[in-house]
Amino acid sequence: MNNLIRSSVRCLRASTAAYVSRQPAGHVSFTSARFLCAATDMQQTLGxxxxxxxxxxxxxxxxxxxxCGFSNAVVQILRMHGVDNYAAYNVLDxxxxxQGIKEFSNWPTIPQVYLNSEFVGGCDILLQMHQSGDLVEELNKMGIRSALVEAEKESK
Amino acid sequence: MVVTAELIRDKLLKELEAVHVDIEDTSLNRCAASFKALIVSSQFEGKPLLQRHRLVNGCLAEELKEIHAFEQKTLTPEQWEKQKG
Structure with a gap:
C-alpha cells in the first residue's frame, strides 16, 4: 500500500515537474514508482x-x-548573462x-541545456557559445537581453 | 571495462579518422575518472558544434558510461592550424 501511495505521489510530482528544487536534503526517493510510471511516461514528461x-x-x-563543477559552470554562465528566470532540475533528486534525460536528449552527460525547447548541449558547448558570442545571439532571438550586452553598452 | 586515455585516443583516431588527439586525464589523482580531449578531424567539417560532439559521444558511447566527465574540444584541421598559428 505504501508503495502505491508513493508511486502516485511520484507520478504527480513528475507531471508537475518541480522548479528550482527546494527539496530538503535526504528526502525519500520514490524508486518503486518506476514500475507504474514507465519510461515512456518519463519521456513524455521531459518533452x-x-x-x-x-x-x-x-x-x-x-x-x-x-x-559538480560542470553544472556550476552552466549556472555561472547564465548568471553572467543575467538569465535568472530559468527552470533548473536537479538530477540527483x-x-x-x-537516466531519462540522457535518453531524451541522446546525450550521455549532465549538465544539459535547453533553449526554446531545443537541446543546445552540455557545459563545453554552452561555454564555447558564451565565448564566441553565439549565446548572446541565441538569447536575443528568444527575447532575452543578455546582461553582458547591457554592460558593454554602458562602458562605451 | 577500464577506460584509459590510450583507449580513447585509439578509438577517436580510428573511428573519427582524427588527425590529432590530445587526451588529458583530469581526475584528481589521475585515476582515469575524467578526461579532457582535443580532437582534430576533417569529419567535423561543415558540422555545428552539437553535431561534432554527438559524433564523439557516439564513438565513445561505452566509455562515457564508465567515466565521470568528458570535456571535449572539436576542431577541423583548418581550425586547428589557425589556432596553432
Whole structure:
C-alpha cells in the first residue's frame, strides 16, 4: 500500500515537474514508482518540461548549490548573462530523471541545456557559445537581453 | 571495462579518422575518472558544434558510461592550424 501511495505521489510530482528544487536534503526517493510510471511516461514528461520554460537546465545540485563543477559552470554562465528566470532540475533528486534525460536528449552527460525547447548541449558547448558570442545571439532571438550586452553598452 | 586515455585516443583516431588527439586525464589523482580531449578531424567539417560532439559521444558511447566527465574540444584541421598559428 505504501508503495502505491508513493508511486502516485511520484507520478504527480513528475507531471508537475518541480522548479528550482527546494527539496530538503535526504528526502525519500520514490524508486518503486518506476514500475507504474514507465519510461515512456518519463519521456513524455521531459518533452513537456523542456517546453514549459524558455531556458531549462538539468544539473547536479541546484543553482544555489551546484554539486559538480560542470553544472556550476552552466549556472555561472547564465548568471553572467543575467538569465535568472530559468527552470533548473536537479538530477540527483531523481534517478529516473537522471537516466531519462540522457535518453531524451541522446546525450550521455549532465549538465544539459535547453533553449526554446531545443537541446543546445552540455557545459563545453554552452561555454564555447558564451565565448564566441553565439549565446548572446541565441538569447536575443528568444527575447532575452543578455546582461553582458547591457554592460558593454554602458562602458562605451 | 577500464577506460584509459590510450583507449580513447585509439578509438577517436580510428573511428573519427582524427588527425590529432590530445587526451588529458583530469581526475584528481589521475585515476582515469575524467578526461579532457582535443580532437582534430576533417569529419567535423561543415558540422555545428552539437553535431561534432554527438559524433564523439557516439564513438565513445561505452566509455562515457564508465567515466565521470568528458570535456571535449572539436576542431577541423583548418581550425586547428589557425589556432596553432
Amino acid at each position: 513537456e518540461m523542456v517546453k514549459k520554460d524558455k531556458v531549462v537546465v538539468f544539473i547536479k545540485g541546484t543553482p544555489a548549490q551546484p554539486m 531523481d534517478q529516473d530523471l537522471r
